Structure formats: structure tokens, C-alpha cells
Amino acid sequence: MKTRNQAKQKSQSTGEDDMSRKSGHGTKTGTLANTSQVGVNKFLKQAGSRRSRGLKKQDSYTLNCDSADKGKEKHVKVDSNGQNILEASGSKNSSPLNTNDGSPQQAKPELEDVMADSDWEDGSNPNSNSEYNHSDLINKDITIEFESSPGTTKRKPIRRASAEEKEVAELVHRAHLLCLIGRGRLIDSACDDPLIQAALLSLLPSNLLKLLEATNLTVDSLTPLVNWFHSNFHVRISTIEKSFQLAISRALETHEGTPEELAALSVALFRALNFSTRFVSILDVASLKPDADKCDDMSEGRKLGKGVFSSSTIMVTQSNEASTSSGKHTAPIGADTKIASEAPTKASRQRKIKKSGQSRTISRDTDSPIVDQSNEKKMDPSSKGSKRRGDIEFEMQMEMALSATAAQTSECNIDNDVKSSNISSSSLSPFKRLKKIKFEESQEISTAFGSRKSGAPMYWAEVYCTGDNSTGKWVHVDAVNAIIDGEHKVEAAAAACKTNLRYVVAFAGQGAKDVTRRYCAKWYKIASHRVNSTWWDAVLLPLKELESGATEGTHTMSNNVKSDERTYLEDMELETKALTEPLPTNQQAYKSHHLYALERWLTKYQILHPKGPILGFCSGHPVYPRACVQMLHTKERWMREGLQLKVNELPVKVLKRSIKVNKGKVPEADEDDENDSVGPGGTVDLFGKWQTEPLCLPSAENGIVPKNDRGQVDVWSEKCLPPGTVHLGFPRIFAIAKKLKIDYAPAMVGFDFRNGRSIPVYNGIVVCSEFKNTILEAYAEEEERRGAEERRKNEAQAISRWYQLLSSIVTRQRLNNRYAEGISTQPLSDIQKTNDTFHHHDPSEDVTEPISDQANEDVGQPDVVLRPLFEEDHEHVFLTNDTGSNVGSSIRTKRCQCGFSIEVEEL
DNA sequence: TTGTCATATCGAACTTTGATCCCT
DNA sequence: CAGGGATCTTTGTTCGATATGACA
Incomplete structure (x- = not known):
């Protein structure tokens, strides 16, 4: 049973879910393979449905499939999963047309299910008429009518992405991110190739080689080096080599390469000169948003x-x-x-x-x-x-x-x-x-190339310059475009090329670090395009350690800044940048801004507390720190979080309750409600977290569980348990407590919606802690007993069914013998023979044993019962000792020798 | 070109504490 | 006749996010 509460928890924990799967102790089915399979299936399904989305728009289509099924007209119906299902009218053995989409391995029953379950869109299909003559249309062309001609379909059908599509987009986004990180690490390790580094050094003019001895690297000292690189290496568009190692070698030979290769070469060069260098890349990842x-x-x-x-x-x-298109594409x-x-x-x-x-x-x-x-x-x-x-x-x-x-x-x-x-x-x-x-040129050549938003700076290097001061910093070096220390230009350049600067990642020593902050001035613009930060941080955590380990002190040892300090300082720098973003000039940016807030964009359940300091103004409205925005909840809602209101706290906000809630219940009072809805019952009091304190429930005393006015305990979480009590969430455990006369309260864990109303969902009971062990022991005992009883019942039923089966076989044989003489008497003799082999058993011996043992060792029991079947006019005789009973139960099973048994309860 | 506003739409969240019939 | 289990049906409203288009 899925309660709302559980559903909510599930939806909230999506991020953690993935993390737990990742770390291997997630759900039972959360193996890597399963997780991947689930994701891939979703994606495939999505792909299938996307392909068919266009088709879905039309009511239904008919097409002639001459080659597939000559002379038979098929109606193509497209279901919601994008599978084409064909009905061959007048033909039962129609098979799904093997189109590209749909699952070929789909079994026939499933197909029928799909056909039964899917919501067929009503189409005006003349062929569905039974009087319709199929042969008339066989050779006729099929005309497809569009609702409007393509030329006039100007307005796009507004179709918003469903939750599933969003999920798929996010999965793709994540997978793509991981791939791009992998790519970055690959390039990073290629930059460490000593051969390439040596070759680059050998190309370097002697005056630049002096940089090897430089103690304090400055931005200015990099300039000639970068200029030399820029004039010696040129951008080529295509690459032939498949392996990056080969590609970079080739770029080194030919002095030409893709921007990626050239950036890698520059990194290799800087590393060859003992500079602390990172390979930095914009991860131009598939969008987080569908479509x-x-x-x-x-x-x-x-x-x-x-x-x-x-x-x-x-x-x-x-x-x-x-x-x-006119000839080929009909479907x-x-x-x-x-x-x-x-x-x-x-x-x-x-x-x-x-x-x-x-x-x-x-x-x-x-x-x-x-x-x-x-x-x-x-x-x-x-x-x-x-x-x-x-x-x-x-x-x-x-x-x-x-x-x-x-x-x-x-x-x-x-x-x-x-x-x-x-x-x-x-x-x-x-x-x-x-x-x-x-x-x-005519329009046809048009913009095939220019259409792409290309040319954005995608790859560059970051070199750690100690400079003249003692702190030092990572300096942006784009050797391909010969730009040094131009970190502030990257965002604009990328934006100009319609490339989103969502992830900028620096790679070193097989590790990676997110340095987007350094290059992004308007974080609020990209924040919503980035993946859940919990997941992303978890992915990067081990890589970040690798990275900081690799960039420590590869440069001259004379710098004052120690390696861990270097990482720390950079983190601080990025953090500072994150916290000192300039105020946006447009109001809408404040709606979801992570740092600032305008009062007018607060939601119903939000308030500014404390209301200040004012950080600035936007169009005359004061700008407050986002940290001042507090969530408000009702008293009950805070209770669920394990918090209660402090004494004498007044609501900071009072909302009018919706009138329509009561409308259905009190139809007569409609007009009154509409006129004055602000009554004591018509409002919702909201409180802030600062008005609450940890929940302090009355504690259990003398073995009595404190209950609410409904005589139960609402167990939203462990926090909601009264002190001195425990929650035992086992089925049927209340009976034990009842039997032992221990005070208990049903544990309500949530609500379920049925019949348009919410139904409380209970899970076990709440009892005082001192009774926990007693109850659990008794419960275990009782469950064992119950299990044994159930087993016994099952076995008895199995025996009974065996009896019935064999009896019916024998009866059938007897009838055959009597009325169809000469027709296959063989089976009877077999059975009789079987019976004979068991005849030495005395029926009275069996009843002394527990039934369960009989069933296990001698399931059939045919010897005992089959013999009397041959006697005519049998009357059931229940011998007094021919009964099975269970210890502790008053139910006894009376059994006749013929196999008939009956359960009786002894008073 | 950009920002603002209005509007439309979808998804998510919130709401919240059975009734009746049939069998044993 | 009491009690337990199965079955019934599957809300409705509001809010926030987002897309779109008109307009300044």
C-alpha cells in the first residue's frame, strides 16, 4: 500500500537514491546492471514514444501494405507507447508489422493486453463498417488528410514535458556528464605523456626554455610562450585518429589539430615546463530539460x-x-x-x-x-x-x-x-x-555549416601562477586563441556562440574539479540547468581529491603556499565568488536566485525573517539575502517534523482557507462562505521554524502509552514517538498486546486515498519500551505457531486434493470398466498394482502419526483409501481414532478410509 | 535585444482519520 | 450476531514552474 507519505518520501529521495545505488547499498534491486537497465529502458521507451508522437496527433491512419499482406487492408493504430499495432480486418492471424519501433520480442498475449488496455483514439474509419467491401479499396490510393496543411500549421502544439520525459532527460544528462568527465580524464592523462612533453620541449626556442628555471611564474612571463604556441599550432577541423593519444601525436607532428588537441598540447607543454597545469573543458552536456x-x-x-x-x-x-518525400514517406x-x-x-x-x-x-x-x-x-x-x-x-x-x-x-x-x-x-x-x-548562393546550400553554434572556447588550460605576491592563483590560458588571464571573457564568448557555460571542469592527475564559478558571473542563469548538486558533488568528490593531490607543488618548491593551502585558497576564492554575485537588474531573476530575494517574489509559505539587511534595490524594491527567507508551516506540519510551537507564539502569517473545500459539504452556506470566509475555521495559521522547539510529548508512565484524541499515535517519524515508547511495526502484533493485556496504541504511519477520501494507514503498534521484548518474544512464538498452522493447513489441503485426484482417477477407471469394456484396461491394472504394493499398511497405524509427517513422507496415501472405493454403496465411516489434530488447537480432522475428510471443531 | 507582464498548462504537493457487504 | 476481511473507487484544489506571446 502506498501512502502519500511514502510517495512523498520517495519523490524526495531521488537524489539520495541514486547515490545509494551508486555506493552499492541501495535498494534490493539496485544493482548497477538493474539500475542501468531501468534507465536504458526508460530512454528507449521515450525514444519510441517520441518517434510516434507525430503520428499520435492524427486520429488514425490507414495504409496499404501490399508487400506484407497482399490484398488485406491493415489499420495502423498507434498506441501510447509508440507501438504500431495492426489489425488485419477479416484475418485472425495478423502479425505486428515489423516497423522500426515497438518491441519485436513482444509476446502475443502482451500484444493483446496492449490492444485491450490502450486508449484507442476514436478515428473516423470507414473500414470499421462491417458492410464495407474490402476489395473496393485494395488498389485505391490512400489519401491522408491533414487537419491543416503543413504550410499553415504555424502554431506549434504546446505540449509540455511529462515527468517521465524529464526523468529521462536527467538520466541522459547525467550519463553524458559522466562520459564527458571520462573524456576529460583521458585527455588529461594524454597531457602527461612524457614523450609528447619532451617533443614539445624540443620544439621550444631556447629563450622560452628559460621558463624552466623561473621561480615565480607570472602572467606576463607566460605571454611569449603562449604567443609562440599560437603562432606554431593551428586549428584543423577534423581528426582522423580514433585514439586521442594518436591524435595528439599527430597534431604535434603536423602542428595542426582540433581545438581539443591543441589545448591538450598546450597543457602538455606547460606541464613539461613544470607548471602546475590543468586541462579545463566546458562540458557541453545534453540538456537537463526535455526537448x-x-x-x-x-x-x-x-x-x-x-x-x-x-x-x-x-x-x-x-x-x-x-x-x-512524396514517394517514400507515407507512414x-x-x-x-x-x-x-x-x-x-x-x-x-x-x-x-x-x-x-x-x-x-x-x-x-x-x-x-x-x-x-x-x-x-x-x-x-x-x-x-x-x-x-x-x-x-x-x-x-x-x-x-x-x-x-x-x-x-x-x-x-x-x-x-x-x-x-x-x-x-x-x-x-x-x-x-x-x-x-x-x-x-541559392538558399539550398544555406546554412548547413553556419547553423551550428560553433566556435565557443571549449578547452583551455589553467596554470598556477605564484606571481609576485605570495598567494598565487590559477590563471586561465587559452593558447589556441592566445588569450591569457581572460577568465571573464569566457562566459561572454560562450554565450555568443550559444554554448551554455553550465559545467566548467578542470582536470589534473586523473582527477577533476568543478571550477564553473570562476568563469560564470551569473550563476542564477545556469543553476537551473545544472544537475542536482548532491549527485554532482558526490561524483566529483573522489575526483577532486585526486585533482588536488596532483596539483600540489609540481611547480617550484620555493613558493610559500603549501599544496593543501592552494586547494583551500581556491575553494575559498570560488566560494567567495559564489557569495558575491552582483545583484541582477531584472526582477524575475530574483524569483529563483540562490543569494538574493525580493519580497514580492516570495511564495505563500515563505516569509522574510529577519527582514534585513537590505543588500540593495532593484526597481525600487529592496533586495534581501535569500538566507532570510524562511518556510512557514502549520502547527501540524511542524509536528510531523518533530517540532512543536513554543508557548504563546502567534502565527506570523494567516492564510484564508479555500472556500471551495467546504462547498461540497455545506451547499446551503455557499453565499455566506463567499461573503465572509474569514472565520476562525476559515483560516490557516502559519508559523516559522524559529517559533518552534523540539517536540516534547508526554512520556509514557506506568506502562500506559500517551495517545492522541483518536486513541492512537501518529508515527510520522521516530521523532513523533512519545518518550519511553517504541514502535513495533509488525502485522497482527496488536493481538499479542491485547492478549498480554499490555497497553498499546495503533501506529498510524500515513494516509491512503481511496474512494476520494483519505484513509489512515496503520502499521503495527506503539507500546512502552519495557514491554518490547515480552511482546516481541510472544509475537515470534505466535508467528511460529501461526506459520505451523498454516503449513499444516496447506499440507492437509494437499493431501485432500491428492485423495480427490486419485479417487476421481479410480472412479473414472471403474466407469470405463463397467461401460466401455475392452477399452484400455491397462491404467486400472497399474493403479491396482500400485495399491497392492501399499496394502500391507495398516490404516490405523497412520493416524497415530502427525499429519504433517505423513504428508511429507507419503504424500499420496493411496493405499489407505483407495481400496474401499471399489466397494459399492459406500458410507463414510469416521473411526474414533482416525483423526488428526494439532496440538493446542481444537480443530480435528475426521477422515474416512475412502479419502473423504472433514474438519470439526471440538467444543 | 531584453525585460516585463499576462496567460496557459502541467506536475507536484497538500488534503487527511470509511462504508458496506459477505463469510465465518 | 459479532467480527474480520474483501471490496468499493481512484479527489480536488492550489501552487509553483515553465512556456509563450505581446508589448515597451
Whole structure:
């Protein structure tokens, strides 16, 4: 039975649940394999339902399946799970059409269940008419009617994500995070490769090698090194090698590589020079919110390979849509409709982006080849020309990006304005060129490349600089773009490329540390896009230790700051940053801000206490620290938390109770209620936590359990137990207490909703602690007795059924013998033979033994009872000693030799 | 372009302490 | 006739979060 309370607990403990599973002592079924399976199943199910969502929109579809089942018309019905279920009219042996979705191993009974259980949407299907002649339509084309033509479907159906979809999105998010952490560690360890480090050192000009001897590393001393790296290594888009180790070696050889590889090389170089260096990466992870990928987070789709098609295919198919789709796609109407309706908006959006100049950069993404390949695959061979033009476009963009980054290096002024920091004046000319090309090209080549929000700084290094002062700090070094100490620019640059800066993780020594705070000024914007921090912290905890262990003192030993202090100082720095976020300028940001609060955005059950200090003003409204926001509850609610109100506390807030609650009960009083609802019973008094104290219930005295006015104890938690009492949550235990005449109270543990009302749920009893052992012992004894009794009953029933079975066999044989002479007498002789072998048993011997023993050793007991069956006109005779009885029970089983038995209770 | 506001919608939380019939 | 067990049915409201669109 699921009580509301339990359900609530379950929902609240989702985070911990995962943690406990992770640590191995979770639920019984919480093995890693099971957990994974559950997650994967959800995902697959989700995928299936997503695919069919388009179909679901229509009422029902019919299609001709000539190849599959010639001459038979099938009605495709799509159930809520996305499985296509076919009914072949007039044919019983129809089988599910083997479409892509749905589970092929689905058994037939299940299928029937699905058909029975699913809510069929009523469709105006003429074929369902029994008078309908099937042959008439066999060769006719099927017309599919859309409710509105694709061109006019402007308004998107607003469908909000369900809880399940959210859960799946979160699972994907988590899994993706783990993968990206794994990737980061892989790269980090590649940066430690001594061969690569040595090779890099060998390339370094001698003047830069002096850095090896540098005692106090400063930001300025890094500049020539970074400039050298920037001028010697260049960005290439694709990578050929599959292993990162090989890829980085190749990048080292060719002086070209993906941004990821180059960033790794820079890290390796810094490490070769004995700098404490981390490899830092933005984890561009799949969105935590369902369906966010397709609208605002295309990079995530890109990373996952999920959005790749949705972005690239549309661009290409847009032009060929008419020619390709009409012939092939008859079934997946919904999907095509969706694409068709979405394509224009996307294209326009991308054009918008381009116009605003945000497509300045090249794709530095490692996954770009995937995108390109998929583009190629999706493209028609005939559209090869457009691909070429795409290449030209891409080259242009690359050139543009390089010039842009070069310009950035020279004049990296601190500018919060995204556009101005990214598009320097020198980069305008290639941008114009690109625009011109785009203008000249027909729309079909369009934006396949520019659509991707690429070019965001994704990888860089952090070098620990002791500098002139004694404290030192981690310095952002983006060698690929030749930016040093530009941590404040990262957020803007990422935002310009529509990349969310949700997770920035620094890797070192196989460990990892979340350093998002360093780069993120507006935490409130990303907070809701990050996973449950409990889980994330638990994941990072061991990695953080590894990381801090690795970054200790690899630099010169002369610095004053010790390694653990270094970690501590950085933690403090990040913490400080977290606590000193600037006040947002828009009011809505205060709604869910973790640091600040406006009174107007407080919820019904919240209050400011104490009301101050005022940290500032936003549009004239005072801003208070979020820490002053306190939750309010009713007296009863606090009781559940194990708290009670202090004496003489007045409610800090009084809410009007909803009128409608009483409406149903007192229909006559409607008008009165509406007019004046503020009565003593019409209000809810709310109290803050500061008005409460630990619950102090009357303690048990003289073996009497203090009960509430309902004669029970509400056991919301252990805290709610009166002192000196224990909760014994066992079934039927109240009977023991009753029997022993020990005072007890039923333990109510929650409510269950049935018949539209809440029903209390009880679980065991509450008794005084001194009786605990007595009751438990008696309970164990009683349960044992009950168990034995149940066993005895089961066995007696088994025996009885054996008797009945064998009797009926014998009877049947006898009838056969009598009325069907000559037909297979063999079985009878077998049975008789069996009987004969047991004939030496004396029936009176058996009854002296307990029945349970008989049943175990000699289940059938046919020898005793079968013989009399052959006698005609049998009357049951219950011998006085032929009874079985259980010790301590007044029930006796009387048994006739024929097998008939009856239970009687002796008075 | 961004912020604000209104509106719509969904999910979550909260609410809260049986009645009746049938069999033994 | 008492007592125990099975069965009945599956609320309704409010609030918060979020998406969307209009407008400044």
C-alpha cells in the first residue's frame, strides 16, 4: 500500500537514491546492471514514444501494405507507447508489422493486453463498417488528410514535458556528464605523456626554455610562450585518429589539430615546463530539460549526435523535400510534418543569428566531422555541388575565425558586450565576404555549416601562477586563441556562440574539479540547468581529491603556499565568488536566485525573517539575502517534523482557507462562505521554524502509552514517538498486546486515498519500551505457531486434493470398466498394482502419526483409501481414532478410509 | 535585444482519520 | 450476531514552474 507519505518520501529521495545505488547499498534491486537497465529502458521507451508522437496527433491512419499482406487492408493504430499495432480486418492471424519501433520480442498475449488496455483514439474509419467491401479499396490510393496543411500549421502544439520525459532527460544528462568527465580524464592523462612533453620541449626556442628555471611564474612571463604556441599550432577541423593519444601525436607532428588537441598540447607543454597545469573543458552536456536540445541547445544535440540530423537534414532536405518525400514517406507523416513545420522557423532563426554576426567563428569542435559526415550521407548525390559550396563557405568561416581570434589577441579589452568582444573590426571584411557568398548562393546550400553554434572556447588550460605576491592563483590560458588571464571573457564568448557555460571542469592527475564559478558571473542563469548538486558533488568528490593531490607543488618548491593551502585558497576564492554575485537588474531573476530575494517574489509559505539587511534595490524594491527567507508551516506540519510551537507564539502569517473545500459539504452556506470566509475555521495559521522547539510529548508512565484524541499515535517519524515508547511495526502484533493485556496504541504511519477520501494507514503498534521484548518474544512464538498452522493447513489441503485426484482417477477407471469394456484396461491394472504394493499398511497405524509427517513422507496415501472405493454403496465411516489434530488447537480432522475428510471443531 | 507582464498548462504537493457487504 | 476481511473507487484544489506571446 502506498501512502502519500511514502510517495512523498520517495519523490524526495531521488537524489539520495541514486547515490545509494551508486555506493552499492541501495535498494534490493539496485544493482548497477538493474539500475542501468531501468534507465536504458526508460530512454528507449521515450525514444519510441517520441518517434510516434507525430503520428499520435492524427486520429488514425490507414495504409496499404501490399508487400506484407497482399490484398488485406491493415489499420495502423498507434498506441501510447509508440507501438504500431495492426489489425488485419477479416484475418485472425495478423502479425505486428515489423516497423522500426515497438518491441519485436513482444509476446502475443502482451500484444493483446496492449490492444485491450490502450486508449484507442476514436478515428473516423470507414473500414470499421462491417458492410464495407474490402476489395473496393485494395488498389485505391490512400489519401491522408491533414487537419491543416503543413504550410499553415504555424502554431506549434504546446505540449509540455511529462515527468517521465524529464526523468529521462536527467538520466541522459547525467550519463553524458559522466562520459564527458571520462573524456576529460583521458585527455588529461594524454597531457602527461612524457614523450609528447619532451617533443614539445624540443620544439621550444631556447629563450622560452628559460621558463624552466623561473621561480615565480607570472602572467606576463607566460605571454611569449603562449604567443609562440599560437603562432606554431593551428586549428584543423577534423581528426582522423580514433585514439586521442594518436591524435595528439599527430597534431604535434603536423602542428595542426582540433581545438581539443591543441589545448591538450598546450597543457602538455606547460606541464613539461613544470607548471602546475590543468586541462579545463566546458562540458557541453545534453540538456537537463526535455526537448531543449532542439530549440535552444543545438550544441548539445550536436554533441550527442541527436540534434545533428535535426539541424543538418533540414537544411538539405528543404530544397528536395517535394521530390523525395512524396514517394517514400507515407507512414511517418507526423515526423515529416514536424520537420516541414519546423524548418522555416529554424532557418529564419539561423539567418537571424548570422545577421547579428554571431557566426563569426569556425567550428573548433571535435565532433564536427560527424556533422560533416552526416551531412554528406544525408545529401543526395545530385547535390554534390552544394556540398562543394558548403566547403567554400566553411573555409571562409575558418579564415574569418582565425582573423577574428588574431584580432582578439591584440586587443582583448574587457568588454562585456558580447558582439563587440567577438567581432572586432578587422574581422568584418571576411564576414562581409561570407555574407556576399551566401547571398549569391541559392538558399539550398544555406546554412548547413553556419547553423551550428560553433566556435565557443571549449578547452583551455589553467596554470598556477605564484606571481609576485605570495598567494598565487590559477590563471586561465587559452593558447589556441592566445588569450591569457581572460577568465571573464569566457562566459561572454560562450554565450555568443550559444554554448551554455553550465559545467566548467578542470582536470589534473586523473582527477577533476568543478571550477564553473570562476568563469560564470551569473550563476542564477545556469543553476537551473545544472544537475542536482548532491549527485554532482558526490561524483566529483573522489575526483577532486585526486585533482588536488596532483596539483600540489609540481611547480617550484620555493613558493610559500603549501599544496593543501592552494586547494583551500581556491575553494575559498570560488566560494567567495559564489557569495558575491552582483545583484541582477531584472526582477524575475530574483524569483529563483540562490543569494538574493525580493519580497514580492516570495511564495505563500515563505516569509522574510529577519527582514534585513537590505543588500540593495532593484526597481525600487529592496533586495534581501535569500538566507532570510524562511518556510512557514502549520502547527501540524511542524509536528510531523518533530517540532512543536513554543508557548504563546502567534502565527506570523494567516492564510484564508479555500472556500471551495467546504462547498461540497455545506451547499446551503455557499453565499455566506463567499461573503465572509474569514472565520476562525476559515483560516490557516502559519508559523516559522524559529517559533518552534523540539517536540516534547508526554512520556509514557506506568506502562500506559500517551495517545492522541483518536486513541492512537501518529508515527510520522521516530521523532513523533512519545518518550519511553517504541514502535513495533509488525502485522497482527496488536493481538499479542491485547492478549498480554499490555497497553498499546495503533501506529498510524500515513494516509491512503481511496474512494476520494483519505484513509489512515496503520502499521503495527506503539507500546512502552519495557514491554518490547515480552511482546516481541510472544509475537515470534505466535508467528511460529501461526506459520505451523498454516503449513499444516496447506499440507492437509494437499493431501485432500491428492485423495480427490486419485479417487476421481479410480472412479473414472471403474466407469470405463463397467461401460466401455475392452477399452484400455491397462491404467486400472497399474493403479491396482500400485495399491497392492501399499496394502500391507495398516490404516490405523497412520493416524497415530502427525499429519504433517505423513504428508511429507507419503504424500499420496493411496493405499489407505483407495481400496474401499471399489466397494459399492459406500458410507463414510469416521473411526474414533482416525483423526488428526494439532496440538493446542481444537480443530480435528475426521477422515474416512475412502479419502473423504472433514474438519470439526471440538467444543 | 531584453525585460516585463499576462496567460496557459502541467506536475507536484497538500488534503487527511470509511462504508458496506459477505463469510465465518 | 459479532467480527474480520474483501471490496468499493481512484479527489480536488492550489501552487509553483515553465512556456509563450505581446508589448515597451
